[in-house]
């Protein structure tokens with residue numbers, strides 16, 4: 001039996017692949033997410049984010065490889081108690097009121113936390129007496145998040161939970177979510193396209209492209225592994241480094257690189273923001289992947 005503190009990751013994938021009838025959605029995905037981290041999962045449309053979350057929620061079966069949650073299979077009864085999953089569709093009973101929905105959550109979950117669930121609903125300004133069917137899409141999402149937090153899961157899997165929130169509510173909901181997660185040491189995986197809001201919220205990052213891992217690891221380690229350099233258009237010496245993206249404007253060349261040695265004095269050098277790093281990789285699908293030390297599996301035993 002594994003627990004959060006025994007060194008096994010909250011989520012650990014080894015050679016994980018998923019093939020649908022029309023082709024591979026995920027291929028050879030190997031990474032480790034340590035417990036207690038807030039992980040943002042980003043990637044273009046159709047890159048495999050929802051597929052990875054659905055595999056973790058045991059709604060899909062892998063075609064290849066393995067996925068472990070706190071050391072157990074997604075189908076293990078202990079795992080089901082430990083995770084809460086909010087899908088993009090948010091299936092809730094439209095005839096139920098918000099209060100009924102939370103009552104149902106309480107009856108289905110032995111560790112139910114009504115205070116946490118009501119805090120989310122309050123923050124979203126959703127009256128408990130309102131029927132789910134009459135709520136806007138964004139408010140319905142807030143109720144789904146309330147149910148997920150009320151479950152007191154150790155791992156929260158959230159598939160683009162903020163996509164239908166207005167900017168003000170998005171910040172408030174993220175605030176509540178992160179405060180709850182920090183209080184309990186909950187591990188969170190949140191898929192999103194809103195890069196600007198990741199800085200300072202997520203301490204872990206997964207970038208998926210075309211079904212494969214392109215970046216995985218500590219946000220800080222990923223960020224500090226990169227430099228934005230600007231210099232003369234001919235870019236002499238740049239190929240000594242791992243070049244993620246290069247762009248020229250007029251006589252200048254600007255490049256996002258992973259330096260392999262100190263960058264020469266003829267370049268203006270600065271550390272990019274996390275958003276700049278992500279955008280660089282999103283614009284350059286061929287850039288070499290980076291998996292930092294904390295995202296590498298401790299043992300390769302589970303590999304296929």
Ligand SMILES: Nc1ncnc2c1ncn2[C@@H]1O[C@H](COP(=O)(O)OP(=O)(O)OP(=O)(O)O)[C@@H](O)[C@H]1O
Nearest residue numbers: 020021022025043044045046047048049050051052
């Ligand atoms: N049930 C399914 N049957 C067949 N193909 C599927 C199914 N679900 C997803 N796919 C395909 O698998 C690939 C990955 O899809 P997935 O939904 O996991 O991507 P995503 O990164 O979550 O996309 P988005 O950002 O648009 O939500 C896509 O090519 C998609 O068309």
